[in-house]
Amino acid sequence: MKVRGTVTAATPPSAAGARPPLLEVSGLRVTYGGVVAVSDVDLRIAEGTIYGLIGPNGAGKTSMVDALTGYTRPAAGRIVFGGREIGGLRPYQRARLGLARTFQSGELFDDLTVEENLLVASERVTLGLALRELVLPRRPADGDRTNRDSVDWAISVCGLEDVADRYPAQISLGRRKLVGIARALARRPRLVLLDEPAAGLDTTESLELGRRLRTLPEEHGVTVFLIDHDMGLVLSVCDHLTVLDFGRRIADGTPAVIREDPRVIEAYLGGQHAGSGA
Template sequence: MEHLIVDNLTMEFGGLKAVDSLSFSVKKGEIYGLIGPNGAGKTTVFNCVSRFYNPTSGRIIFEGKEITKLKPHEIIRAGISRTFQNVELFKHMTVLENLLVGQVAFTRENILSAAFMLSSVRKEERRIREEAMEILKILNIEDKAHEYASAQPYGIQKLVEIGRALVSQPRLIMLDEPAAGMNHSETDELAELILKLRDELGITILLVEHDMSLVMNICENICVMNFGKKICEGTPEKVKSDPAVIEAYLGGEEIA
């Protein structure tokens, strides 16, 4: 079943087409890669799906419903979350507090009841803390819960950002270069985590990543972009042997 459909998506900035009539679809439970050189338009696609940008034309369909006109907070409530290329954590909050901030929109109590600290509010606070701690356990960083986010190595900070995306309980998560800045060991652990999110939590993954070994090892299908256009789509085996991909993406060098 198609979980996400990007249909003829175009995004123009002052006459420049950052994304040009792009179409692809992601199946439910799939790990799908979106790759291409710098400036190919990958993050622009993420910004269109998450509704930070209003596409010039085209449609975005999630779970059978068109979401092209939704607001960013409505996208999160619809079941889609994302991370960003640059880590944007609250550095003067703890790791746990960073996740709790991401849960604010999903608390079940209103401001008035919170002001009076009703028992239902205290119960809700316990619930969201327990859920946040469960996510930290999944990420294997629960021991960092009460440490400042700013004190963590870059690889841990990237995991905290993934955790913040997970607290909304998404059915689709878009990961924008999650391995950037990670060493080889951290990247291997990230690959295991992404597979765990799909296999154990049932989350569909849309992945933008420059680490080709990571992409080729965990993605079932890949869409390759160049200058805003799709130049190839298919399995890792098909993509890495496609002449247009080799030429445009790697300047003639074969993909590992």
């Protein structure tokens, strides 16, 4: 298992378990043709915590995130967010309820500055707006005061004040990753799902990312669902973790429990795991 660095988690596991659930998933199944990507997985993410989802390539992690955020239609299962069943809602409708995400591939507009990227993200999401921005990104005006305040807050949370007027190509990979997180935060979500935010980062950048992530629930009231391969990052910042392998949940518990679980060690170090996706 790849362990590069540690960030001290501040939330005791017992306290995390006692908090009310913000997201509850039961019996989630995702299939592509005859292939089962996620097999009857249950999750319960407490509000005000960082919840980790880990597993080797092809384990079904991104397929789960796509199902939770409405980009993939699950074959079965129930998704409850903030006490409301959201399984039938579209991605933009889930975003309006406070469910945000990042993408592995990155979703920054290269011809917009960091600040402008966040201003676009802070606008009210509709299907028409999303399609328009994909086809013809524009340079937005400052927007209303609420948007402006949310963008300033997201920039501050991610420590991007010094690069706010730069373009994505002008900043390091680590800072671009933080811009992607800031874009998700710019709409003030209740829960943010981060899909491989540490991919490609060196140890120093990963540690800085971990420190930033830890402040989200503790200082800003944003619950985090973290999906990543960086075991040092995940084990050190998360309050609770679920481990997937070939779409099935093989382990669930606190970082201390997961770290010593032989099934997790086998999944990462033993056997051959086909597929390059997550």
